[in-house]
Structure formats: structure tokens, C-alpha cells
Amino acid sequence: MPAPPCASCHASRAALRRPRSGQALCGACFCAAFEAEVLHTVLAGRLLPPGAVVAVGASGGKDSTVLAHVLRALTPRLGISLQLVAVDEGIGGYRDAALAAVRRQAARWELPLTVVAYEDLFGGWTMDAVARSTAGSGRSRSCCTFCGVLRRRALEEGARRVGATHIVTGHNADDMAETVLMNFLRGAVPTF
Numbered sequence: 001m002p003a004p005p006c007a008s009c010h011a012s013r014a015a016l017r018r019p020r021s022g023q024a025l026c027g028a029c030f031c032a033a034f035e036a037e038v039l040h041t042v043l044a045g046r047l048l049p050p051g052a053v054v055a056v057g058a059s060g061g062k063d064s065t066v067l068a069h070v071l072r073a074l075t076p077r078l079g080i081s082l083q084l085v086a087v088d089e090g091i092g093g094y095r096d097a098a099l100a101a102v103r104r105q106a107a108r109w110e111l112p113l114t115v116v117a118y119e120d121l122f123g124g125w126t127m128d129a130v131a132r133s134t135a136g137s138g139r140s141r142s143c144c145t146f147c148g149v150l151r152r153r154a155l156e157e158g159a160r161r162v163g164a165t166h167i168v169t170g171h172n173a174d175d176m177a178e179t180v181l182m183n184f185l186r187g188a189v190p191t192f
């Protein structure tokens with residue numbers, strides 16, 4: 001069955017159906033609607049005032065890539081400036097490729113990039129070293145816990161180095177749902 005026409009421009013075929021509204025949109029109209037919603041959210045919530053220096057936590061993944069891309073498009077209307085901050089956790093075979101992606105993005109977008117490495121910040125400790133030291137101690141599952149805490153610290157340090165007034169990350173509803181589910185699985189639920 002052919003895709004329906006775009007509900008916004010009526011000229012192109014729809015590429016997707018928006019989950020909440022059910023609206024079928026083509027790629028160009030979806031991107032325009034998404035950018036307008038982000039702009040409205042930022043302005044209505046006064047999240048990023050004019051003049052803000054915004055550090056974008058850039059992991060090289062899709063969420064922070066979309067975040068940086070959209071904020072860059074909105075920069076003239078918001079009157080903010082952007083800085084990319086990437087954290088190198090020192091996870092061999094994983095973060096190297098992601099950091100290379102962030103470097104390519106920074107070059108394409110002509111945005112300044114600052115990389116903060118755990119190894120430099122935490123006296124030679126990388127996540128690989130943390131994993132080795134916790135392996136066999138029955139605490140190896142807590143690697144993510146260590147990494148989350150250290151990453152927040154590293155992002156703050158990166159933001160401090162570039163003089164940022166705000167930090168933004170690509171956390172979204174999926175991440176929140178994942179956190180809630182993981183807390184349930186660990187038995188970390190509120191007791192009344």
C-alpha cells in the first residue's frame with residue numbers, strides 16, 4: 001500500500017507517522033515540526049537564555065547528535081553559542097570509534113570540541129582499569145554505576161573549561177523508562 005500524502009505539505013508522501021498525534025509527515029515536514037517544538041520548549045521553559053554558552057554532551061550516538069544538530073540550527077534564533085564536550089571514558093574498542101564520529105561532527109558543523117579523558121582527570125584511572133579492578137570481586141556489575149558518576153564529573157569539568165553556563169545532554173523518555181525499570185529489577189523501589 002503506498003504511503004499516505006504528508007498531512008502538512010500535501011505534496012510529498014509521508015515517511016513516518018508521529019506516535020502521539022498520529023500525524024503522517026514527510027521527512028522535511030517532520031524535521032521542521034521537530035525543530036519548532038524544540039524551539040517552543042526552550043523558549044517557553046526559559047531553558048537557554050540569550051547569551052548562554054551551552055556545552056553539549058557529545059557521545060557520538062544518535063541522541064546527542066540530533067541534539068547538537070537541532071540546537072545548532074536554532075542557535076541564531078536563541079542567541080546562544082555551542083561547545084561540544086566529549087568524555088573519553090577509556091573503554092578500549094568502544095569509545096575510540098564514537099570519539100572519531102564526534103570529531104567528524106565538530107569539523108562538519110564548525111563547532112569547538114573539548115575532550116575530557118578519565119585517565120587525565122582521575123589520576124590515570126580509565127574505565128577499563130576500573131573494570132579490571134572490580135572483576136572477580138563480585139562488584140563487576142557496578143561498572144555502570146562508577147561510569148555514570150565519573151561521566152557527570154567529567155562533563156562538568158569540560159563545561160567549566162569552556163566557560164559554559166549550561167550543559168545539555170541527549171537523555172530522553174526512553175532513558176527515563178530504562179532507569180525506572182532497572183531500579184525495579186534491582187529492587188530499588190520506594191516503600192510507603
Ligand SMILES: Nc1ncnc2c1ncn2[C@@H]1O[C@H](COP(=O)(O)OP(=O)(O)OP(=O)(O)O)[C@@H](O)[C@H]1O
Pocket residue numbers: 056057058059060061062063064065085086087088089151155168169170171172175
Ligand atoms: N562519552 C560521553 N561524552 C559526552 N556526553 C556523553 C557521553 N556519554 C553520554 N553522554 C551524554 O549523555 C546522554 C545519554 O547518554 P547514554 O549513554 O544514555 O546514551 P544514549 O541514550 O544512547 O545517547 P546517545 O545516542 O547520544 O549516545 C547522551 O545523549 C550524551 O548527551
